[in-house]
Amino acid sequence: MKKIFVLVLVTFLISFRSVDSFAQQKGDPLFQAPLGIAAYTFRNEFPKGVEQTLDIIQKLGFKEYEGGTAGLSPEEFKKLCAERGISIPSTGTGFEQLEENPQAVADRVKALGAKYVMCAWIPHNGDFTKENADRAIKAFNEGGKVLKENGIIFKYHVHGYEFQPYGDGTLLDYIIENTNPEYVSLQMDVMWTHFGGGDPVALLKKYGNRWVSLHLKDFRKGAPKDMTGLTGPENDVPLGTGELDIPGILRESNRIGIKHMFIEDESDQELENLPKSIAYLKSLKY
Template sequence: MKKIIILLLAFANFSAFAQKPLFDYPFGFQAYTFRNHFPKGTEQTLDLIQKMGFTELEGGPQKGQTAAEFKKMCDDRGISIPSTGCSFEELEKNPQAVADQAKALGSKYVMCAWIPHNGNNFDLADTKKAVEVFNKAGKVLAENGLIFCYHDHGYEFRTHEDGTYMDYLIKNTDPKYVSFEMDVLWTIHGGGAASPEQLLKKYGNRWKLMHVKDLKKGVVGDKSGHEPAENDVVLGTGQADWKKILKLAKKAGIEHYFIEDESEKELINIPLSLAYLRSL
């Protein structure tokens, strides 16, 4: 009887482990998702976000607000701000100001989502400039207890030597000062130079954050960094293999996942995407 009880307990523990959801981190959102709502009222938008079940935000103060004011509004609703954004120009000109705002928001990460370049002509010179700026600014942020991340946008996957400009960026930036945020849609849209799964395996813990975003089936990426809003679709209905991606992301050590929906149907798409993640 004792052996049977032990076996039953072991089976119960195994079953509980087997049924543990794949996506078990706090749900975060990228503020750009609600770009049409925030101008109508920050508090009412945060109320809507809270009701959806979000507890983490990637973003910053809205127009006319200080970082402290925005943080208090989020705090009052149980929403933390682990990551905030900045422009390339801000990083280049005044990284200390970027650090000061991030700390005022209570953020740990600062991300930049665009490297300036001429039209669709992203090239080696643009990449080298980014390496220089990211290493210098990343050092300042690190000295302030922050982690800098560059968010890929598709155009970095153009071929360079035996790899891509994204490979060049990752290999030539200092891991002490520069990390990365994977935007799954833009990685797929990069034109097949490397899948999200391949990049997570190749660069492991250089990835710190993730934009959970899906690209419509049938869309072929063109390395432009641009695509129509209607190509953002409900998670699980597009091209991304989320089970594989999330398993590899967890293995790489990514802790913050921000759902971003650039469509004009975010109030329809987001609840469906959340339901999909919870089903994994």
């Protein structure tokens, strides 16, 4: 009887699969989030017409949008997106707006119906310094608290200049370690992280569920990198054609439970490149 019980138990344990392992069966798609787009991708199109740009976004198959309202009221922009089956889980804010009036930021985010708001740039001149980081830590903790009280999750969008060495790590480590996880989450822009000298997969593993979303883009092979957080549009290439380990990034993102991934194409050939990036993402399997 004991041997039978052990055999049954072993069989059960072998057949049992965790949620993570269900997401990693051979042939399952690596890209498991709704197809998302970052608004900056269409910086050249929105001035030609908001509705026609949203039509392009819809035709490309995007279901989630992150960004501003292209000059419209939040209510009108939200309506136009909803008519096209596009949700707005996340929007953005400038650093000074967050620092000076986080409640006004919260009011705008709520009018748009978004759950997240991200800040993509910390003011600095030349090299990013500890003083810049300390200013950000204060603004993020205080602003993030106000946002949480309004039902909104604040996230800092890593931009590459934060990889200046500090202590046993970098100023990015310093910011993450000194911001309250209750008030400050993170968005990884995988290209800017790589551009600044960071390892996207290692950082996803290191900080786990602090990461709540990604910006997906790729970097031209062999192009120079630094910690400015700035590079030319010619260095933004379709996903899968550059230096980034996109499959590895997606595997780790799935493992830690990231639910929102936004393609951001900063090239000047976004309408040509986006279908290539989408096809690449859809081709990736476990």
